[in-house]
Amino acid sequence: MGEKSAQKRRYILETARKVFVEKGFKKVTMKDIVEACEISRGGLYLYFDNTSQIFMEVMKLESEEADDVFSDSITEDATAADILVLFLQEQKKELLRKKDTLTQAVYEYYFENQPPKKDNFLKKQFDSAVKIIEKLIEIGVDNGEFYCEDCAGTARNIMFVLEGLKISAQTITITPETVDREIIYILKSLGVEA
Amino acid sequence: MGEKSAQKRRYILETARKVFVEKGFKKVTMKDIVEACEISRGGLYLYFDNTSQIFMEVMKLESEEADDVFSDSITEDATAADILVLFLQEQKKELLRKKDTLTQAVYEYYFENQPPKKDNFLKKQFDSAVKIIEKLIEIGVDNGEFYCEDCAGTARNIMFVLEGLKISAQTITITPETVDREIIYILKSLGVEA
DNA sequence: AAATAAAAATACATCTGTGTCAGTTTTTAT
DNA sequence: ATAAAAACTGACACAGATGTATTTTTATTT
Numbered sequence: 001m002g003e004k005s006a007q008k009r010r011y012i013l014e015t016a017r018k019v020f021v022e023k024g025f026k027k028v029t030m031k032d033i034v035e036a037c038e039i040s041r042g043g044l045y046l047y048f049d050n051t052s053q054i055f056m057e058v059m060k061l062e063s064e065e066a067d068d069v070f071s072d073s074i075t076e077d078a079t080a081a082d083i084l085v086l087f088l089q090e091q092k093k094e095l096l097r098k099k100d101t102l103t104q105a106v107y108e109y110y111f112e113n114q115p116p117k118k119d120n121f122l123k124k125q126f127d128s129a130v131k132i133i134e135k136l137i138e139i140g141v142d143n144g145e146f147y148c149e150d151c152a153g154t155a156r157n158i159m160f161v162l163e164g165l166k167i168s169a170q171t172i173t174i175t176p177e178t179v180d181r182e183i184i185y186i187l188k189s190l191g192v193e194a
Numbered sequence: 195m196g197e198k199s200a201q202k203r204r205y206i207l208e209t210a211r212k213v214f215v216e217k218g219f220k221k222v223t224m225k226d227i228v229e230a231c232e233i234s235r236g237g238l239y240l241y242f243d244n245t246s247q248i249f250m251e252v253m254k255l256e257s258e259e260a261d262d263v264f265s266d267s268i269t270e271d272a273t274a275a276d277i278l279v280l281f282l283q284e285q286k287k288e289l290l291r292k293k294d295t296l297t298q299a300v301y302e303y304y305f306e307n308q309p310p311k312k313d314n315f316l317k318k319q320f321d322s323a324v325k326i327i328e329k330l331i332e333i334g335v336d337n338g339e340f341y342c343e344d345c346a347g348t349a350r351n352i353m354f355v356l357e358g359l360k361i362s363a364q365t366i367t368i369t370p371e372t373v374d375r376e377i378i379y380i381l382k383s384l385g386v387e388a
Numbered sequence: 389a390a391a392t393a394a395a396a397a398t399a400c401a402t403c404t405g406t407g408t409c410a411g412t413t414t415t416t417a418t
Numbered sequence: 419a420t421a422a423a424a425a426c427t428g429a430c431a432c433a434g435a436t437g438t439a440t441t442t443t444t445a446t447t448t
Contacts, residue, residue, distance in 0.1 A: 026220050026306075029405060030407090031406095039427090040427045040428070041407090041427080042426065042428075043425080045407065045408080046426075050406090050407090106365075107301065107305070107365060108220075108302070110364070111218055111298050111301070111365075120366060123365075126362070126366060150382075153375060153379050154379075156372075157376065159358070163361055163362055164356070164358035166361075167358070167360075168320070168354070170304070171301060171305075172314060172316050172320055173311060173317070178350075181347060185344070185348075185351050199395090202395095223435060223436090224435075224436075224437090225436095233396075235398080235436095236397060236399095236438085237395075237396050237397065239438080389448100391447085391448085393447090394445070394446085395442105395443080395444070397441085399440075399441090400438085401437095401439100402436080402437090403435085403437105404435085404436100405432105406433075406434100407430105409430085410429095411429105412427075413424105413427085414423105415422105415425080416421105418419100418420085418422095
């Protein structure tokens with residue numbers, strides 16, 4: 001498969017991503033992707049075998065482009081609290097505009113394809129986020145910005161709260177105020193008044 | 195529809211529940227339910243129109259039989275901390291045996307049928323659980339068992355953590371130890387050493 | 389026991405999605 | 419310019435699910 005094919009593969013994946021954002025995972029058919037890409041049925045099968053494969057590759061692309069949220073803010077010479085707040089605000093934005101992310105599709109995919117212990121996209125994201133938050137809290141504690149006895153535990157706890165908010169945003173209806181309250185709660189638990 | 199029909203309706207719902215537990219929501223077809231109930235295709239359509247309707251009624255039954263977890267333990271003359279621990283242990287059990295609950299099916303259903311603001315089964319459950327936990331914490335604070343400045347906030351926070359654990363158990367693989375750590379973390383935040 | 393009503397089973401027509409394949413067009417190389 | 423290779427297309431056969439219509443069985447009434 002030559003240069004050109006790689007380009008088209010990429011185009012298909014990017015277009016398919018929009019479809020998954022729109023419809024989740026389960027509902028999407030090869031036909032949907034074909035139509036979105038404005039190619040033929042047979043053409044699509046030249047590049048991909050089925051929707052699961054396409055989705056997996058979409059997730060892969062996604063994960064390669066991730067982690068930027070953090071690095072953006074960390075490079076500044078902001079305080080630990082600033083960075084944490086920035087991160088939480090970013091998460092808030094993300095989880096409230098639920099119709100613009102792969103969140104739901106990813107959940108659906110994992111429901112269908114029972115927990116792959118290795119190569120679990122979500123687990124990787126979760127674990128790496130925990131680690132970064134933990135580091136951040138440690139820095140804050142050293143600074144005297146935060147009070148915290150168990151940085152790892154707190155980091156994990158924060159991530160579970162965010163997961164809870166994320167899924168709740170997809171099922172229950174969640175208001176910005178609800179998210180704000182949780183953010184304030186988290187900061188308070190670190191001894192930071194918002 | 196006579197006495198007998200009502201009985202059969204009930205039988206179908208209870209059998210269908212097992213199918214939903216087994217397969218989630220989206221995957222389940224009328225055929226699956228027909229086979230599980232050992233009745234005929236046409237027969238099922240006499241009672242229900244489609245899988246969504248069946249699932250909605252299953253959830254309704256489910257919600258009518260809920261809330262017992264709490265009432266069971268609350269009637270005892272246990273301390274607030276005891277009751278809270280019992281509740282958290284119950285939740286732990288529930289979320290670890292993920293293959294034995296409707297959790298995943300409910301999520302799938304809500305993904306598909308976008309957030310009904312009224313009659314939202316999940317929201318009702320969530321809100322009522324928050325209220326009960328809040329009361330419990332207040333009692334504990336009055337007792338001097340707990341230390342807590344914002345009972346409502348803490349109750350909400352606990353529920354979001356549990357939601358996070360619940361969805362994580364379905365997607366990431368979660369160990370009992372992970373849940374235990376969160377439980378300990380929660381108790382510690384109330385000033386209770388486990 | 390025959391007539392009638394209710395309940396259940398079967399067969400049917402339809403629809404939607406899948407994956408493949410024979411044939412066509414486009415690209416590339418000589 | 420032409421042959422070979424690569425990329426693409428639309429039609430096809432198949433599979434599985436839906437909801438309905440018809441027939442068969444079972445129960446009820448007189």
